[in-house]
Amino acid sequence: MPPRIRERAQGTDLDEARDVLAAAYDGVAWTADSTTSDFRFRYSAAGDAAMTLRAVEFTGHLDGEMPEGDDFVVQWITRGSGVLDDGRDRLTLQAGRPQIWPDQTFRFSFDDYSQRLIQVNRAAVEEIAAERGSAAGAVRFDHTATPDDRAMRIWKNSVTLISQTVLDRDASPLLQAEMSRLGALALLELYPVTAAALPDELLLPRNAHLRRAVEYVHEHAHLPITSTDVAHVAALSLRALQQAFQRQLGVSPNGYLRRVRLDRVRESLLRADPATTTVSDVAKHWGFAHAGRFSAAYAEQHGEYPSETLRRG
Secondary structure: OOOOEEEEEEEOOHHHHHHHHHHHHOOEEEEEEOOOOOOOEEEEEEEOOOEEEEEEEEEEEEEEEEOOOOEEEEEEEEEEEEEEEOOOOEEEOOOOOOEEOOOOOEEEEEEEEEEEEEEEEHHHHHHHHHHOOOOOOOOOEOOOOOOOHHHHHHHHHHHHHHHHHHOOOOOOHHHHHHHHHHHHHHHHHHOOEOOOOOOHHHHOHHHHHHHHHHHHHHHHOOOOOOHHHHHHHHOOOHHHHHHHHHHHHOOOHHHHHHHHHHHHHHHHHHHOOOOOOOHHHHHHHOOOOOHHHHHHHHHHHHOOOHHHHHHOO
């Protein structure tokens, strides 16, 4: 069983507080400043590598960047204010309402806040999602969605039970493991999963290598991956990968990756504010540098030009 995590820190030194929290979260370029209140902070963490509960109290201003990690993190503030910004969506936090962190690098800003967090290992969530029919290894959450009342009740009840168990030093390792599973299940109820929709043909055992390749493309479309990377993950030669994509999907691996990225562009444009977002910025974010070719490819796939999609966002 994974070793238990127990961490505590507190004090009135602003720089020390920033460094403690940045180290705890693997943060990048964090800065801290005082506000009108006397500065103090308190931090605690309990759990294990599969799931960790954290609590932060910070009387001051804190901002910085959070890189992608190996965990899904849901947080909620009980005091103060906070903003999460992934460059496309800017989310203002509401007290008492859970908010999952964007599934990519994002910036944050908090002021005079108290915060609770549950950090669940990505692999554990993806394993349970696969049991429920989602494509293995391809789980993404829509962090802009607002959980409904039913999901909120399930989440709050689950958090209460998880907290009681994780904070109990005498709880058995088996019970701790069950709480990790409960945390993953509650998370899957709280936010909609946007897993890759795979053709039925790919679910057949004989296409397991191709399915692995397709799932990898969906999960890593935001990264500069190549056909060679995909072939390696799928345990296929580059030629075999190309033949499999052409035979089952009617497109090359690079062509399929371009389709996925064009879909992600559309998702981003529909969520964007036309007053503050440009098509060019979104296109470049997804690796499309040539405006003319991008616009033509987008129109061919989606039946309208990207500027039209943005105006409807």
